[in-house]
Amino acid sequence: MRKTHLLLITLSLAAAAVIVGILLAKESVPAEVTEAESLKGTSAAETAIPMTFEAESGQLQGDLTIGKQPAGFSGSGYVTGFKKPGDSVTIPVTAPADDIFELIVGYNGPSGDKDTELAVNGIAFGSVNLRKTAGFTEVSAGKIALNRGENTITFNTGWGWYDIDYVKITNAAKNQEHQVVKGLVNPNATPEALALQRYLVDSYGTSILSGQQNLNDALELKKPYGKLPAIVGFDMMDYSPSRVEHGAKSMEIDNALLWHDLGGIAAFTWHWNAPTDLIDSGEKPWSSGFYTEATTFDLENALADPDSKSYKLLLRDMDAIAEQLKKLQDAKIPVLWRPLHEAEGGWFWWGAKGPEPCKQLWKLLYDRLTNVHHLNNLIWVWNSESPDWYPGDDTVDIISVDSYPAAGDYSPDINRYENLVKLVQDKKLVAMAENGPIPDPDLLTKLQANWSWYCTWGGEFINDGKQNTKEHIQKVLDSSYVITLDELPDFSTY
Known part of the structure; x- marks a missing residue:
């Protein structure tokens, strides 16, 4: 059982009990009108x-x-001053029918890329990214469900510092059959990696795989809800050499081996502690070295000089992670591999210098792991919806975003889903690689937000009863649309 009896001591007693139970079981058209003027007396x-x-x-x-x-706005003015929580505008919208519509937002974004938080008829409905503009323009906020007659669309501050001009509803395009093909960017991909990707493609649009970050949090879902997620998220963080130098230790590879024994899918991210130049102060300790604010490491300068110490330390770190990933390849475990996540936010050092150095680092990492270390069990998951940051189809298998709406907002984040589909021309799978609140399966199907999987972050996001209520978690795991561990196939024969 791959040291199962030793690994159990790293987990909680409740989680260990779940493992033992499962292992035992395994062995045994178009004219535009304004406002609601056309509704009276018409069908x-x-x-x-x-x-x-x-x-x-x-x-x-x-x-x-x-x-x-x-100037340049529609109507008699626009709403401005979104700066703090509590700032909001609620716009009355009259719909011609109970139906699904596309929502268009007219706005001005002079202060850079921002997010606004939407609510439809008083119910939170995710965020909309408002890209920087040089004047008034419009953007699709995705599909929404409206009732015939009076509705409301509310914009809450979110990031703030934007102007809202109008909203527009129009016919929502019907989803076409997905164009995703079976196969991975690595021509030498292992049979196990290919089998997992085939399964994900076969499931795409007809179901969503459930996921949970942290093995402990995942296993502790069993007792209250009776089911376990299909995917567990792990982290390479404490294998980063600059953390190991400070005494960090990790059991994540061992835990992934254990999860594989239970039949589950492993997803890995990497909170990559900067290779060097950690500030290591009271407020910015070495353990926060993956944050931009906790290091002076300059990625752009490092990549510009392959003979530099900084560049060689980048390679050293990649080699250290490759050593760990090889253990999974040797065990014939495919990995949903998502390094350099959330780069466009700038809060991690790999995104601090903008898109070009980050894309260069991604390609260097892909080449190092694939062509030097011959890691063929990796399914490469990119983590951004911005076209400027996309490293290219030749090194990306799946595209994803991380979704953290307000606590209790179970909307499907349809706007970001559709942005991702558009970015890859519907040729690659689209995933919600991290989330706080879990999207409601009913809304996923109603609005055709065909996320391949979700993976709820650990701690309070699954346990506090606010981000996700117990009733909501139960509904999700019981949904016929949601794939749980017990429903996964044997990937060795898929």
Whole structure:
């Protein structure tokens, strides 16, 4: 059992009991109108859309005001002043039918890329990314379900520092059959990796795989909910050489071996502690060395000089992680491999210098692990919806984002899903690689947000009853749309 009796001591007693039980079991059209003017006396079929609803006609909360400058807005003004929590505008929207519509947002983003938090009819509905603009423009917020007659669309501050001009509803395009093909970017991919990708493609659009970060948190779902997730997320963090030098130790590879024994899928990320130049102060300790603020390591300079010490330390770190990944390859375990995650946020050092150095680092890492270390069990998962950051189809198998809406917001994050589908022209799988609140399976199917999997972060995100209530977790795991551990096939024969 691969040292099972030793590994159990690294887990909680409850989690260990779950492992023992499972192992024993295994062995035994188009004219635009404004506002609601066309609804009176007409049927839904006779109502022309798109329909536009001006933000300045909405109800303002907080310190918001009606702006008149700069020019270029629609109607008589726009709503501005989104700076702090509590700032919101609620816009009345009259829909011609009970139906699914595409929501278009007219906005101005002079202060850089920002996010706004949406609510539809008073229910939280995820975020919308508002890219930096040089004037007023519009962006699709994805599909929404509206009732015939009166509805409301609310914009809450989120990141703030943007202007809202109007919302528009139009016919939602029907999802076409996905164009994802079976096969991986590595021509020497192992049979196990190919089998897992085939299964993910076969499941895409008809189900979503459940996932949980941290083996302990995953195993402790068994007792209250009766099921375990299909995927567990692990972290290479404490294998980073600059952490090992400070005494860090990790059991994540051993835990992944154990999870494989239970029949589960392993997903790995890497909170890569900077190879050198850790600040290591009271407020910025060595253990926070993956954060931009806790290191002075300059990725751009390191990559510019392959003879430099910094460049060679990058390779040293990659080699150290390759040594660990080889243990999984030797055990014939495929890995959903997601390094350099959340790069565009800039809070991790690998994204601090912008997209070009990060993409260069991704390609260097891909080449090092694939062509030098011959790691063929990896399914490469990129983690950004921004076209500027995308490293290219030739080194990416799956594209993903991390989704952290407000506590209790079980919306499907449809806007970000559709952004990802568009980015890869529907040729690659799309996944929710991390999440706080778990998207509601009913909304996933209703709005056709075909995420391949979700993976809830550990700790409070699964345990506090606020991010995800117990009732919601039970609903998700019991849903016929959600794949749990007991429903996975044997990938050695798939």
